[in-house]
Amino acid sequence: MLYCPRCQILCKKGESRCPSCGSKKLRPVQPTDPILLLTASKQECARITTAFQDAEIPCTVRWPGSGGLMNLLGGTNRTADGRIFVPFSAISQCRRILQSIGALKAEDEKDSLSGRTGGSKGKEEPPVPMSRGKRTAVRIFSVILFIFLVWAVVNLADDLTDCIRNMLQITY
DSSP, X not given: OEEETTTTEEEOTTOSSOTTTOOSOOEEOOTTOEEEEEEEOHHXXXXXXXXXHHTTXXXXXXXXXXXXXXXXXXXXXXXXXXXXXXEGGGHHHHHHHHHHHTOOXXXXXXXXXXXXXTTOSSOOXXXXXXXXXXXXXXXXXXXXXXXXXXXXXXXXXXXXXXXXHXXXXXOO
């Protein structure tokens, strides 16, 4: 199996890119590599991590957006699902524990233990990489659209200030 160090997920044999981020920097997995096991709600994360701690399996739960400015201003997102990471060497033991506590169903087993999130409603196809020419064309179009948008905002702001200036002028 190959491992994406950026996403920390396992990739199937034969895949040349990470199915999550598209990175080509896949490498063979090491026993101590943290692996994204599954994504679960706050209550489910607590139940799963307790079961792992009872079995003395090291695990960490990461919440999306942790440590950002928005969390400092608005607090943590209470509706976000946590991502549970375990060492690669403990994957088979984690599978048995998840099955014994009822957190892993048969149809979710393959997806969650290969790094995809558990509980998905449908099979998602991996993104098809764009050709270099198409990517360049999209970037050029985006730059032109951005320049047009800036031009439009500047012109509208100029027209608005002229209108306000004309309304406030008092002729004697």
